[in-house]
Amino acid sequence: MKLISLLLASILIPLNTMSQTPPNYNESKVPALHLPDPFVSEKGKLIHTVEDWEKTRRPEIFRLFESEVYGQLPKDFEAISFEVVKENANPFSQIADLEEVNITVGRNGKSHTIRINFFLPKPQKGPFPVILLINYLPNYPDGKLVDEAFWPVRELIQRGLATASFHVETVAPDDAKTYQNGIISTLYPEQIGKSDGLKAFGAWGWAAMRAMDYLEQHPRIDSKKSVLVGHSRTGKTALWTSANDPRWAITYANESGCGGAALSKRKFGETIEAINTRFPHWFADNFLKYNGKEESLPLDQHLLPGLIAPRAVYYSSAREDRWADPKGEYLGIQLGSRIASEIYGKKAVFEKEFEEFEGPVHLESVGYHIREGAHDLTWEDWRIFLEFVEKNLD
Numbered sequence: 001m002k003l004i005s006l007l008l009a010s011i012l013i014p015l016n017t018m019s020q021t022p023p024n025y026n027e028s029k030v031p032a033l034h035l036p037d038p039f040v041s042e043k044g045k046l047i048h049t050v051e052d053w054e055k056t057r058r059p060e061i062f063r064l065f066e067s068e069v070y071g072q073l074p075k076d077f078e079a080i081s082f083e084v085v086k087e088n089a090n091p092f093s094q095i096a097d098l099e100e101v102n103i104t105v106g107r108n109g110k111s112h113t114i115r116i117n118f119f120l121p122k123p124q125k126g127p128f129p130v131i132l133l134i135n136y137l138p139n140y141p142d143g144k145l146v147d148e149a150f151w152p153v154r155e156l157i158q159r160g161l162a163t164a165s166f167h168v169e170t171v172a173p174d175d176a177k178t179y180q181n182g183i184i185s186t187l188y189p190e191q192i193g194k195s196d197g198l199k200a201f202g203a204w205g206w207a208a209m210r211a212m213d214y215l216e217q218h219p220r221i222d223s224k225k226s227v228l229v230g231h232s233r234t235g236k237t238a239l240w241t242s243a244n245d246p247r248w249a250i251t252y253a254n255e256s257g258c259g260g261a262a263l264s265k266r267k268f269g270e271t272i273e274a275i276n277t278r279f280p281h282w283f284a285d286n287f288l289k290y291n292g293k294e295e296s297l298p299l300d301q302h303l304l305p306g307l308i309a310p311r312a313v314y315y316s317s318a319r320e321d322r323w324a325d326p327k328g329e330y331l332g333i334q335l336g337s338r339i340a341s342e343i344y345g346k347k348a349v350f351e352k353e354f355e356e357f358e359g360p361v362h363l364e365s366v367g368y369h370i371r372e373g374a375h376d377l378t379w380e381d382w383r384i385f386l387e388f389v390e391k392n393l394d
């Protein structure tokens, strides 16, 4: 199932983008980069201290991402309840407890229910660190809960970690025509039609926050040791979620590319026009203004890790995944980690240029690896990332 969808994706990319400018894969054609300075405020004030950052510059940058890139992520609701149901067999019953949790959220007399699947190591009581994966792969027709190649529950449980996942379809369908048919039209209809209104990434991020609401009150979970993981489209989502929700200790975006880890102004591989054309339901409508006009963006993705700092951020790339621009992803974290190092004093300086290093680079609160192969979240990615988790979850 997964293989077919990946093959289809790689076949579809060139076909779908044929009517637009063909993607650039030539480093010598990357334009000279003029990137906004994280350390100078909109009024020209130099930003040196944590207070300058948190009171002045961070809110400016957050507002730019909210209005120009991702759209709003509303935080208000009136009621939330959790119900543990038993619908599916536990595939790991020897080593883990399974909780299938319906999270119901109410606002303005309406409600919406999302589902998380949650495994906890047994027989230990915990409290356990927890990893939440945002899943978008096609639902399994046989109703099984886990594709182990993508979500290695057994290995996580064996390492003493609890792990949960939800599917984006239970929140907002991943479809340009129907994406509003979840929480957007039910709970937040006033967002529809706004140029900076809630779109699919914001909706999925909202669901990750509701999952955290559950994890936070769970007696067997140490929610201070929480890790949010997303691949590709949900890697982009994970980053925006964590910029909105300080409860995540570590945020991992695997091969999140355009609109995630990678610098848009490089225009290498997937461009803003390409992503907005294929996936108009992901980003705020304002993002359309930058189709073919990356140079006029008042920000770039190197500013995103700073919104998460001093909490930890981890990126990874795959060498053949040129569509996601591995070098642009590396620059995103290399430049983005300056907030962690220069404002928060972390040992977080990426010394080497992209072309020189072999990696992985695991620093204090930031990390990166690149592996051979194509676009996918693989066990190799998890294994290397888990080494970073061990060092950064204390």
Ligand code: GTR
Residues within 6 Å of the ligand: 009, 013, 231, 232, 233, 234, 256, 257, 258, 270, 275
């Ligand atoms: C690609 C898309 C990317 C990325 C990915 C995915 O084809 O162009 O932006 O998000 O799909 O989520 O699988």
